[in-house]
Amino acid sequence: MSFDRDSSLRILVTGAAGFIGSHTVDLLLDIGHDVVGIDDLSRGHRVNVKAARHRGFRLVDDDLLCSGVLADVITSFQPDAVIHLAGLTGIAEAEKWPHRNRRLNVDATRLVAEVAAGRGVRRIVFGSSAAVSGEPEPKGELGRAKLESERILEEFAGNNGMICVSARMSNVYGSRQDPEAPQAGVVTIFADRCKRRLPITIFGDGTQTRDFLAVQDAARGLMLAATRPEVPSGALDLCSGTTHTVLEVSKLVRSHFPKGPKPVFAPARPADITHSTVDPSRALEQLGFSASISLEEGLRGLIDPGVGALRRAA
Numbered sequence: 275m276s277f278d279r280d281s282s283l284r285i286l287v288t289g290a291a292g293f294i295g296s297h298t299v300d301l302l303l304d305i306g307h308d309v310v311g312i313d314d315l316s317r318g319h320r321v322n323v324k325a326a327r328h329r330g331f332r333l334v335d336d337d338l339l340c341s342g343v344l345a346d347v348i349t350s351f352q353p354d355a356v357i358h359l360a361g362l363t364g365i366a367e368a369e370k371w372p373h374r375n376r377r378l379n380v381d382a383t384r385l386v387a388e389v390a391a392g393r394g395v396r397r398i399v400f401g402s403s404a405a406v407s408g409e410p411e412p413k414g415e416l417g418r419a420k421l422e423s424e425r426i427l428e429e430f431a432g433n434n435g436m437i438c439v440s441a442r443m444s445n446v447y448g449s450r451q452d453p454e455a456p457q458a459g460v461v462t463i464f465a466d467r468c469k470r471r472l473p474i475t476i477f478g479d480g481t482q483t484r485d486f487l488a489v490q491d492a493a494r495g496l497m498l499a500a501t502r503p504e505v506p507s508g509a510l511d512l513c514s515g516t517t518h519t520v521l522e523v524s525k526l527v528r529s530h531f532p533k534g535p536k537p538v539f540a541p542a543r544p545a546d547i548t549h550s551t552v553d554p555s556r557a558l559e560q561l562g563f564s565a566s567i568s569l570e571e572g573l574r575g576l577i578d579p580g581v582g583a584l585r586r587a588a
């Protein structure tokens with residue numbers, strides 16, 4: 275099969291039943307690509323890909339680190355590209371379980387690269403994170419592991435002629451993000467708490483800034499990186515390009531619930547990044563990507579069940 279933008283491609287998505295993975299699967303199917311996913315359902319949910327399965331999507335519900343699983347899938351499916359999203363997402367979780375973080379956020383990437391390179395896959399798009407930022411090194415376990423993964427992929431790209439794109443996503447929010455999961459972001463958590471008339475907790479003084487990316491935009495960026503043949507190897511930020519303080523997000527969410535309780539403040543968490551330093555210019559230049567959904571709009575979709583709902587309300 276030629277790697278042509280206009281023809282249907284075979285794309286393997288790891289972490290396909292998760293939050294970003296399942297939206298990416300939906301978008302790839304919409305465009306007409308042939309999609310297979312791997313997910314051990316440790317965090318993902320079968321329901322996230324239920325509709326996709328009716329549209330020809332196949333899910334391998336297994337641990338990709340288990341001996342032979344990935345090799346079997348890649349050998350039989352022969353994907354043109356792998357979008358690697360299986361991993362540990364929460365900053366706090368990565369601090370608590372550094373071993374698990376390394377297994378999922380470093381070892382799994384190395385395995386994907388090795389197996390893909392050995393079987394002629396030409397492109398890997400990696401779900402990296404804005405948490406890699408920090409001078410001289412990222413602040414927390416998650417950022418360090420993601421950066422190590424990026425370096426592994428750079429090496430594979432250099433030695434094997436593969437294209438490896440590390441998409442450093444900012445804070446992604448939207449439907450199917452489980453507000454109860456430890457890795458859920460503030461937009462989803464705040465929206466869920468306000469819906470249930472519960473106070474929201476702000477860690478630190480709330481002046482920390484974040485770039486928030488709607489999951490539909492994240493999926494589009496990943497799709498472009500996986501399907502555009504001209505996109506070169508390297509890292510780029512997948513972000514909205516607009517920052518908000520956590521206080522602003524709290525205000526915005528609470529404006530939909532004027533009678534809700536006041537926020538509660540708690541001590542800052544050590545691994546949290548103080549200010550977002552993401553830059554949308556490389557994604558614009560190389561993918562033609564710019565975010566299309568503002569935080570206000572994305573939030574309306576999340577809060578109004580008629581427009582788009584939290585996972586459990588969907």
Ligand SMILES: NC(=O)c1ccc[n+]([C@@H]2O[C@H](COP(=O)([O-])OP(=O)(O)OC[C@H]3O[C@@H](n4cnc5c(N)ncnc54)[C@H](O)[C@@H]3O)[C@@H](O)[C@H]2O)c1
Nearest residue numbers: 289292293294313314316317318337338360361401443446
């Ligand atoms: N959500 C965000 O804001 C965000 C931001 C930046 C980067 N990322 C990265 O994007 C990726 C996807 O994030 P998400 O928010 O969709 O998380 P998620 O937890 O919803 O999705 C990850 C999926 O991977 C699966 N998985 C985990 N270990 C596996 C294994 N060994 N084998 C097979 N499947 C496995 C889980 O079951 C889950 O469905 C992660 O790598 C994360 O670090 C997420």
